[in-house]
Amino acid sequence: MRRTPSQQEYPLNNPGKRRSQTAYEPAFRGSATPVGPHLLKRYQQEINMKTRRWLVVILLLGAALALALGGTYAGANTGETRPDVGAAPQHYALGDGRYAVVIPAALGPDDSYSQEPMVDTYVASTNPSGSYCSSTSLHVSYDVDEFGYEYWERAYLGFDLSSIPANATISSAVFYAYLTNASGAGSVNIELRRVTSAWDSSPCPTWNSKPASTAYTSKAVDASSGPKNWSVTSLVRDYWVGKGFGVSPNFGLELRGPESGGAANEYSRYFNAENAAANPPYLFITYQLATATPTATRTPTATRTATPTTTATRTATPTHTGLPTKTLTATSTRTATPTATATSKASATPTATITSKPTWTPTSTQSPIPNTPTPTRTRTATPTQTATPAQLPDLVINDVWPDSGRICYQVMNVGIVAAPAGHHTALTIDGVLRAEDLVNVALAPGERLTRCFAYNWACTPPTDLVRACADHRVAVAEADETNNCREETWRCDAAPPKITGGPSVSNVTASSATISWTTDEASDSAVRYGQYAGKYREERDARLVTEHRIVLSGLSASTTYHYQAFSADAAGNSATSRELTFGTAAAADGIRPTIGLVNPTVCGAMAADVSAPAAACRGTVHVEALASDNVGVQKVVFFIGGKPTHTDYTAPFEFTLDTAKLVNGDYTLTAQAFDFAGNESSLLAPFQVSNLPDTNPPQVTIVSPTAGAAVRCTVPISVEVREIVFPLGHDRSGVSKIEYYLDPPSDWSDFVPPLHTRFLREPYPLSFDDRYDWNTRWFTPGEHVLLVRAYDGEFNLGEARRTIRVEECAARPGDLRVWHANVRQHGHYFSYDLLVENVGQATARWVVIYDKHEGL
Secondary structure (H helix, E strand, O other), rough: OOOOOOOOOOOOOOOOOOOOHHHHHOOOOOOOEEEEEEEEOOOOOOOOEEEEEOEEEEEOOOOHHHHHHHHHHOOOOOOOOOOOOOOOEEEEEEOOOEEEEEEEOOOOOOOOOOOOOOOOOEEEEEOOOOOOOOOEEEEEEOOOOOOOOOOOOOOOOOOOOOOOOOOOEEEEEEEEEHHHHHHHOOOOEEEEEEEEEOOOOOOOOOOOOOOOOEEEEEEOOOOOOOOEEEEEEHHHHHOOOOOOOOOOOOOOOEEEOOOOOOHHOEEEEEEEEOOOOOOOOOEEEEEOOOOOOOOOOOOOOOOOOEEEOOOOOOOOOOOOOOOOOOOOOEEEOOOOOOOOOEOOOOOOOOOOOOOOOOOOOOOOOOOOOOOOOOOOOOOOOOOOOOOOOOOOOOOOEEEEEOOOOOOEEEEOOOOOOOOOOOOOEEEEEEHHHHEEEEEEEOEOOEEEEEEOOOOOOOOOEEEEEEEOOOOOOOOOOOOOOOOOOOEHHHHHHHOOEEEEEEEEEOOOOOOOOOEEEEEEEEEEEEEEEEEEEEEEEEEEEHHHHHHHEEOOOOOOOOOEEEEEEEOOOOOOOEEEOOOOEEEEEOOOOOOOOOOEEOOOOOOHHHHHHHHHOOOEEOEEEEEEEEEEOOOOEEEEEEOOOOOEEEEOOOOEEEEEEHHHOOOOOEEEEEEEEEOOOOOEEEEEEEEEEEOOOOOOOOOOEEEEOOOOOOEEEEEEEEEEHHHEOOOOOOOOOEEEEEEEEEEOOOOOOOOOOOOOOOOOOOOOOOOEEEEEEEEOOOOOEEEEEEEEEEEEEOOOOOEEEEEEEEEOOOOOOOOOOEEEEEEEEEEOEEEEEEEEOOOOOOOEEEEOOOOOOOOO
């Protein structure tokens, strides 16, 4: 009977368990079933792996298997046949040397490029981080919402070719997907693309992590449900290449539709996924094996055939038995006619033909028992001659490309026998035959040949339709006469325009703005814009110009917009600017904002904590303003003593005031609010800073020289001085003076002059880094103590000490550099300038220079 795709011949074995994709443990079972004149034996190979209904169908002499397996896609009106869906590889023996295997959904491509699991899935730009590997459908769509934002969906599929024998030659391959739901009138051109980067199910791809792909083929898909197919013969051949995977790594397929055009071109096409209850996608491949050709050999002489026959046999002694005795006796028999026997090689020797099974014949013996069987003769059947299947080459064009004004191509013999020399490849451009190329070499099975046409090619704008056909004159008998040609559309202009100026924004109002830019060649104009990055509306001008100007209207007042400029030339090459922003003007508004302080006295809340006037501030104070406007508040600016201190653009409008940075005294806080039309309002709040006196000394650190360091001549002394952080409400008066001493006294009752003093100006900084270059020439070599003192504005004193060793400041070997220059000849002698340079720190005295050279 016929099986529908939803029926299963065998239950799945442990559908929830998953194992290594190569760890197959066959457990064959099946029964012989007559199919037409043939006897078809079906085997079910079971493996423990996750349930998958997406198939790869590999077929030897595909038409025969399709008829043998039967089964028609539900809902199809094309009469296409398909094999039954199985959960594991299913092997078939069709007789006459033909075999087939049905392979279930891939866990991963079995090649050297990717061993990770792969499934079918789709990705959606509406959910950039979402994954759909467990979905029962594959989505391909384009959608535009009411705001003009565009959304896309693409589908990805992986498949495993590892069950194809390594010596197979692929004849054809077709990818099938079952369409279940569709929207959008007419037909949609759905691309089938070659995936060029690895992907798998852990993690499942998302829109943000989708694999890359390149164009391969496309097909118009209408809205009617049923199977849709794309020819992928050359792609699968490139994936296979004798199981070497050397041309294109098997990363699977992508389904993608048009992704632009606006709301008038919205569509969706939903196909069944491998997890669907019925009609999963699959790949239908036919191939042949390159085996030796059977040759019919005639037997020149009569064939001796060992044929069991019934023969009367004399027994020496009578046997008294109750039953006749069965004896197998070989008797020489002459075959009446020569026998044609199929062998793998030609043979000149007679062939002994043995019957498939010996015949047990009762043998007559002398016995007292009556009714002994009568001897009979056995006729030997004459073997019949077996027809030899046709074996032919098959020429295809793998690729065609431009090369410095020429057009080159690659021809390949995908047949199972050699293609003879002497056939022609034709070049057609826009339907006109332009050149023929004689291929005067034989091509072995699987062999490729790269050649170029003797034709000077110049593209005719805007595009050229280039077609190359092998065996144009039909000089070679081929296994497939329909796959000789390859056709491509080439754009004459492949260079995109360049944006040479802009884009820039002008004429900005509350509801409109103008975007302008320039390009180096005539091209159209488009601007995508929106309030959020990545979500755009679009304005276009189809005119081809070099100076572009797009007016955006219907904008919201006081709003920031993101935008990008696009230009495409007549050939479709496009350029895109970087993403930029602009803000619209405020709507007309004559009402000023209002403003007030949450704490009108600024620091009144602290009066209960310190013995100070009610409006006195100490330490850190939180200041917050309340501002409102009939349209909206743009910002609030805070001023202390007439100087801007902080600006806040969003409510709550606030900042933190550190009064320790202010000198104790009276101040005025000003808060000024602005709306988007430029109207402003302000208020004044007096307050007093009354921090406790600073009693903490500055912190002094000697950075260099380090402790115990040997110094000589000029020594850089580096120090860091910091006013330390102290409890809330204390003043920090800042660093006012730094002094440097050498070997300070233990008693400071007498005045001791410093080596150096650094005075700082008010307002004193809270931290200061200083450097002093100290000359040691006038100090006795030996150990000395370096002292650095720092004072703050309240005369608090901090200090740091460091013990160092001073060495004599005198010139040392290596401090003097001697060389000569400007050699001059004077008859029989030479002269030159002798140069001496002191590169050390000390003065060199009593310098003596010795010249030990005997020549220059």
